[in-house]
Amino acid sequence: MSTWTSWHRPLLAFAASMAVLTVVSAVGLAVDDRVVAGAPVWFKPFKFSVSFVAYALSLAWMLSLLPRFRRAGWWGGTVVAVTSAIEMILITGQAARGRRSHFNNETPFDKAVFDTMAVTVVVLWAATLLIAALLFRAKLADRASAWAMRCGAVLALTGAALGFVMAQPTPEQRTQMERGTADVVGAHGVGVTDGGPSMPLTGWETTGGDLRIAHFVGLHALQVLPFALFLLVTLAPRFTRLADERVRLRLVLVACGTYAAVFALVTWQALRGQALIHPDGATLGAAAAIVAAAAAGTWAALRTTPSASPPVGVSDSAHDGNELVA
Incomplete structure (x- = not known):
């Protein structure tokens, strides 16, 4: 380290x-x-x-x-x-x-x-x-760490790429550009004009879609996914399942897949001109499916049989701790 x-x-x-x-x-x-x-x-x-x-x-x-x-x-x-x-x-x-x-x-x-x-x-x-x-x-020696960083980097790149989408002129702005009267070229709002009613702290639109939400979620995968691994490593001495490197790897992959799905969901929601705090039935249904898939993936990862000996860096006392799954 x-x-x-x-x-x-x-x-x-x-x-x-x-x-x-x-x-x-x-x-x-x-x-x-x-x-x-x-x-x-x-x-x-x-x-x-x-x-x-x-x-x-x-x-x-x-x-x-x-x-x-x-x-x-x-x-x-x-x-x-x-x-x-x-x-x-x-x-x-x-x-x-x-x-x-x-x-x-x-x-x-x-x-x-x-x-x-x-x-x-x-x-x-x-x-x-x-x-x-x-x-x-x-x-890298630790595969869970490697995949947490790799997935975080890919999602951060994808989230950053939304900035290129936001920089494109809207249809109304294209018309203004043809007339030479466009003071603003590009927008983060979808279905609404930038600068309308917004959420406190974040400033995200509350009356329409906002691509900054997906931009934010994607960029910060670079911190969230490695932090998720950090939590698993921190809990490993207390829970036998987490002392197994294969379990941690599978949990990290579940976290990566779940985070990618959430990123896709908020991007889809914004592109449909829908505010984050006003989801429709389709958005709620997709969110429920993501939660169910994450729960199933976590359960499957924790059911993996731990290896006979703990990996380097985890003490033998970890096997005396509580198991997350019986």
């Missing part, structure tokens, strides 16, 4: 800068009452900086575990750190100006800012794809 001193340093430095920006943005939220596109002007820098702290730390840790291709991984992580920093500088700069950063086509300068962000996001996505490819090629 790696220590934090072996983690990717440029990503650690970027995460530290985002932690500082989180505090600065929080102060901005408290003292600056300006509103842009229906949200406090410092809300986007705050939200993005918190997200980037988690994202950068996750990648920094994963890169430290690569047994091979470490140089390629270092360059990939460095590109992620640099392009992410550029994006955050632009987002924060627009917030300080009281202007929207995303989809802004109002002035040549605003358009140049968003076009630059679009380029940095493409480069960032490509660098993350490289890291995901390295994780798939790496032969």
Whole structure:
């Protein structure tokens, strides 16, 4: 197991800068009452900086575990750190100006800012794809850890790709572009205009679909799935079943499949113009099916016969603990 001193340093430095920006943005939220596109002007820098702290730390840790291709991984992580920093500088700069950063086509300068962000996001996505490819090629000793990271990286890439969908102009905006009057190009809302009634804290739309929900769910698979494995390892000394590496691997695969299904569900819901908090019968039925499949998969994984001896790192006393399934 790696220590934090072996983690990717440029990503650690970027995460530290985002932690500082989180505090600065929080102060901005408290003292600056300006509103842009229906949200406090410092809300986007705050939200993005918190997200980037988690994202950068996750990648920094994963890169430290690569047994091979470490140089390629270092360059990939460095590109992620640099392009992410550029994006955050632009987002924060627009917030300080009281202007929207995303989809802004109002002035040549605003358009140049968003076009630059679009380029940095493409480069960032490509660098993350490289890291995901390295994780798939790496032969890590613990298969559960390997698959938690691999699935997390793939889902994060898929979630990030929704940003490209949001950047596409709506039919109404296409008409405005033809007339040369489009101040905004792109949207996260589906079936509603951006900036309408929204949920507290997240700012997600409450009257229509919102692709930012799926974007968020996909990106943070990079933290959720490894954390799920961490919980399994933490509980292993107390529960015999979890002391078996094969059981942990199967539970991780169930978690990956369940998370992917939830991501697909919220994406489908948003594309149908449906708010997260107002699901219809089809959405509820799909959610129930996901829960049932997850429960069945978990039960099947826990029914696996434990191996005769505990894996390395789990004490023999684990076999004296309670079993999750009789």
